[in-house]
């Protein structure tokens with residue numbers, strides 16, 4: 001087996017909000033080309049972990065080490081956390097993915113060709129002038145994916161990207177992510193509480209629950225003992 | 239009686255009123271788009287009242303009005319940010335309401351002891367656009383021009399930070415800086431506008447043109463353009479008619495804004 005390049009490392013990292021720990025002692029390795037599924041029940045801390053990986057949430061303790069300088073990442077937030085009053089067109093939302101690249105004083109207009117191309121890739125070429133807030137749930141999800149992809153990231157972080165999709169769209173979204181991972185070599189971290197869906201695609205799995213974080217290869221993680229511990233019924237105290 | 243436009247604006251006090259309200263209207267409506275989108279319109283009237291309290295206090299103590307009202311607005315912003323850091327037990331909106339009432343109560347007490355008395359209370363609420371000096375217009379220009387330039391050059395950073403701070407930050411934008419600059423500009427706009435035009439006018443300019451523009455817009459770019467297209471004629475016509483018919487100008491301008499609002503809602507209701 002060839003050695004994969006280490007991109008990101010969590011060493012005994014504590015995550016939480018305002019002094020309250022949500023995830024204690026997280027240890028995690030992310031290697032180039034990984035397809036990692038992050039699973040766990042509601043409130044387990046999946047979004048929290050993804051925020052820390054994205055660098056949005058600073059650790060309370062421990063080290064997050066970025067092994068590749070200038071690692072570019074694309075982030076697809078949990079859609080339900082987004083404000084929907086803005087009169088932004090699909091094109092305007094996708095172009096936001098380029099803001100950092102375009103630079104501070106320049107117009108994004110020149111980059112609209114690129115944004116249009118990505119909208120086509122996710123199957124929304126007809127929708128560029130439509131308002132984001134007037135799209136369907138699945139279409140919004142695709143716009144957010146397009147925004148993350150438009151800057152051609154090396155690592156893609158997705159928070160519940162398939163939860164709102166119908167079965168056919170779920171499959172096409174997952175096929176697309178697999179394609180990005182296999183053909184373009186993009187590292188993918190996929191958060192979902194749909195364990196079976198994640199297990200089908202991800203090679204590594206991070207399981208969260210009850211303040212515990214365990215990660216490993218898919219087959220080790222899908223043992224009956226693990227599943228009972230993180231998803232099984234009855235759960236302790238529940 | 240219809241006076242001609244050129245006659246109305248041949249008077250220096252009318253020209254000062256025109257330039258000042260245009261500056262206030264244009265800057266407030268640009269900043270106000272984000273204020274409305276971020277659902278903090280209430281903050282506008284709260285800060286305006288705090289600013290007004292600062293002015294009353296400065297008058298009472300014989301201090302510089304601009305400096306004291308700016309300071310109080312910023313202290314209030316800092317307090318609001320600190321107070322909402324912890325777990326939100328009560329929505330922040332309500333706290334802004336409390337601050338508004340408290341500032342209004344204090345202003346009332348202070349102004350009742352001032353030389354102007356009740357007239358002072360009226361002036362702090364409704365302002366007096368016709369008492370603006372050329373020097374005020376110059377100061378306004380110095381304060382507001384950098385804000386307009388900031389929003390012109392960095393609208394994409396400010397938009398991304400408002401719409402989805404988390405993703406913007408993940409992409410490497412300094413969202414804390416842009417948030418800070420946003421609140422700073424809100425504070426400056428409200429403090430200066432309130433000092434020259436009163437609580438009512440500065441709040442109206444911050445919220446009504448953006449509200450109308452956002453109702454009718456199908457892109458953010460369009461919202462900015464519409465906001466200006468609404469505010470500029472309202473100011474010019476409102477001022478002119480207030481002169482022609484002898485009405486208070488700020489009231490006339492805001493009535494004109496409502497005219498635009500009904501036009502827009504009628505068009506939408508179609």
Ligand SMILES: Nc1ncnc2c1ncn2[C@@H]1O[C@H](COP(=O)(O)OP(=O)(O)OP(=O)(O)O)[C@@H](O)[C@H]1O
Nearest residue numbers: 017022040041042043044045046047048049078193
């Ligand atoms: N901004 C925040 N401030 C304070 N506590 C938070 C915040 N965000 C999340 N939490 C807490 O952290 C814990 C984990 O939340 P998180 O959103 O990471 O869960 P999740 O696994 O993504 O859940 P879901 O499946 O519902 O999206 C929860 O107990 C939540 O109350």
Ligand SMILES: [Mg+2]
Nearest residue numbers: 046047078159
């Ligand atoms: Mg979540």
